[in-house]
Amino acid sequence: MTFQRIVVALLVLVVAGLGGIGYFEWKMAVQVRTLKAFVEGYVFNEAVMACEQAKSSTPFKWNGGKSTSVIGLNSVKTDKYTVYASYTLVADSVYCDYDPIKRKAEIGSSFLERE
Numbered sequence: 001m002t003f004q005r006i007v008v009a010l011l012v013l014v015v016a017g018l019g020g021i022g023y024f025e026w027k028m029a030v031q032v033r034t035l036k037a038f039v040e041g042y043v044f045n046e047a048v049m050a051c052e053q054a055k056s057s058t059p060f061k062w063n064g065g066k067s068t069s070v071i072g073l074n075s076v077k078t079d080k081y082t083v084y085a086s087y088t089l090v091a092d093s094v095y096c097d098y099d100p101i102k103r104k105a106e107i108g109s110s111f112l113e114r115e
Contacts, residue, residue, distance in 0.1 A: 040073050040087070043100045047087045050105035051096035058094050060107050065091035073100075 051060045062068055071088035078084060087098045098105045 036073060039100075040070070043073070043087050043098070044070070046100070046103070047089055047096075047098035047105070050098050050103065051089055051091075051107065054096065054105040054107050056107035058108055060089075060091055060094050060096050060105075062089065062091045067092055 048062045052062055054060060068089070068091045071090060073085065073087050075083050075085045085100055087100055089096045089098070094107060096105055096107050
């Protein structure tokens with residue numbers, strides 16, 4: 001009888017622990033989504049201006065574009081210490097990657113092939 005009580009108590013602890021982990025993960029996911037939305041909103045106007053002013057053979061026209069969309073904030077960690085960030089916009093099938101740290105836009109570039 002004592003063994004059964006110990007097993008039930010351990011099972012209850014495991015279920016409570018898994019529930020706590022699930023709740024913590026859900027709360028963190030909500031906070032990360034909120035933070036990402038805030039950063040994307042903060043960078044958006046800057047990215048549009050930089051992309052429209054970037055020199056390229058293919059013009060990027062966000063304002064007045066027929067088909068525009070925001071891909072969003074992306075990041076790639078190339079090594080242990082370096083994270084490359086990019087905010088990507090698409091206007092009339094022309095991609096523009098904006099680097100919010102360097103404040104530089106590249107039209108038609110592939111974010112993953114950046115140096």
